[in-house]
Amino acid sequence: MVAHSSDGLSATDPVTGGDVLVDARANLQEKLPLSSDSTQEGLEEPRIELPTVDAFRRAIPPHCFERDLFKSLRYLVQDFAALGLLYFALPVFEYFGILGYLAWNILMGVFGFALFVVGHDCLHGSFSDNQNLNDFIGHIAFSPLFSPYFPWQKSHKLHHAFTNHIDKDHGHVWVQDKDWEKMPLWKQLFNPMPFSGWLKWFPVYTLFGFCDGSHFWPYSSLFVRDSERVQCVVSTVCCVTCAYIALVVAGSYSNWFWYYWVPLSFFGCMLVIVTYLQHADEVAEVYEADEWSFVRGQTQTIDRLYGFGLDQTMHHITDGHVAHHFFNKIPHYHLIEATDGIKKVLEPLYETQYGYKYQVNYDFFVRFLWYNIKLDYLVHKTKGILQFRSTLEEKAKAK
Ligand SMILES: [Zn+2]
Numbered sequence: 001m002v003a004h005s006s007d008g009l010s011a012t013d014p015v016t017g018g019d020v021l022v023d024a025r026a027n028l029q030e031k032l033p034l035s036s037d038s039t040q041e042g043l044e045e046p047r048i049e050l051p052t053v054d055a056f057r058r059a060i061p062p063h064c065f066e067r068d069l070f071k072s073l074r075y076l077v078q079d080f081a082a083l084g085l086l087y088f089a090l091p092v093f094e095y096f097g098i099l100g101y102l103a104w105n106i107l108m109g110v111f112g113f114a115l116f117v118v119g120h121d122c123l124h125g126s127f128s129d130n131q132n133l134n135d136f137i138g139h140i141a142f143s144p145l146f147s148p149y150f151p152w153q154k155s156h157k158l159h160h161a162f163t164n165h166i167d168k169d170h171g172h173v174w175v176q177d178k179d180w181e182k183m184p185l186w187k188q189l190f191n192p193m194p195f196s197g198w199l200k201w202f203p204v205y206t207l208f209g210f211c212d213g214s215h216f217w218p219y220s221s222l223f224v225r226d227s228e229r230v231q232c233v234v235s236t237v238c239c240v241t242c243a244y245i246a247l248v249v250a251g252s253y254s255n256w257f258w259y260y261w262v263p264l265s266f267f268g269c270m271l272v273i274v275t276y277l278q279h280a281d282e283v284a285e286v287y288e289a290d291e292w293s294f295v296r297g298q299t300q301t302i303d304r305l306y307g308f309g310l311d312q313t314m315h316h317i318t319d320g321h322v323a324h325h326f327f328n329k330i331p332h333y334h335l336i337e338a339t340d341g342i343k344k345v346l347e348p349l350y351e352t353q354y355g356y357k358y359q360v361n362y363d364f365f366v367r368f369l370w371y372n373i374k375l376d377y378l379v380h381k382t383k384g385i386l387q388f389r390s391t392l393e394e395k396a397k398a399k
Pocket residue numbers: 159275278279325
């Protein structure tokens with residue numbers, strides 16, 4: 001049993017609740033079973049103590065929590081400039097035919113995602129000290145990416161507050177064996193399809209709302225208050241306005257599709273790849289309410305180095321994701337320094353399930369495709385703790 005369950009969470013504001021929770025829990029020492037196998041055998045549970053959130057906070061240099069408005073603005077301008085340059089250089093890419101067009105789309109996707117990371121700082125309040133300014137800039141960054149800012153803020157903070165909670169972490173849906181059996185074949189086959197990465201962000205997640213609720217429809221299940229519904233309308237209008245401006249500039253539906261929507265779908269694919277790979281892995285555990293805790297969930301996050309300059313370009317959201325998950329108030333330009341502090345605190349847990357997780361994944365795209373086939377559904381490892389079916393089968397074979 002963990003020191004505290006998630007029961008008190010629903011009383012908090014889901015938008016700001018994550019941070020409140022972290023603070024409330026900061027001084028609680030987490031005691032977790034080292035292995036629940038012993039529970040099944042009826043033996044006394046060996047326990048492992050997880051560090052408190054405060055222990056992580058103390059290990060990170062205080063300046064990492066400081067926001068620098070001008071630095072943040074510089075990254076915003078840099079990413080818009082890169083996207084502008086890519087539009088400027090489009091004829092050069094098109095000179096090389098379909099391959100050139102493909103390369104252009106990939107770069108648009110990467111730099112689009114970099115811009116998204118800057119907007120992501122805004123929604124966490126780590127862009128500047130002024131949240132009104134953050135919300136304004138957040139709309140500037142998100143709206144051209146057809147990503148409604150306020151709804152993203154709501155759903156994304158739920159992901160942070162309930163990371164690897166089987167029922168409440170909906171960024172990428174955790175599928176259990178009992179759900180898998182009931183799924184129609186087309187649903188089982190959707191994830192393994194190579195093109196699914198292009199469709200999951202839009203329309204599957206943000207428009208259809210699978211399964212956080214639609215980010216565009218003010219009466220979707222994502223929103224509980226009227227003020228949130230108004231925010232949804234504001235952000236949606238900003239997105240539609242940007243798409244309309246793109247249509248006017250493009251001059252035809254065909255141009256709009258090939259030079260606005262297709263590169264946008266590559267951005268969506270990049271977003272899906274990154275968000276999936278930071279949490280889905282062979283070693284990751286997922287917890288039911290009684291076993292879940294904030295720290296325990298965050299320790300299952302994986303830092304991945306993509307290489308090819310992508311980590312720098314995408315503002316280290318890939319190889320600094322663990323630090324980001326513990327403290328989402330740290331601006332992206334301090335994540336790597338903060339990661340050193342996180343590593344030190346997790347070092348004594350290296351041999352356990354809760355050590356710092358890091359992988360060099362130059363093969364990130366193939367890995368994404370492969371994991372979507374291999375990591376099909378979760379099964380119970382022990383009571384309240386789940387892991388991917390394939391991992392447990394491999395472990396059983398190795399015995
Ligand atoms: Zn995440």
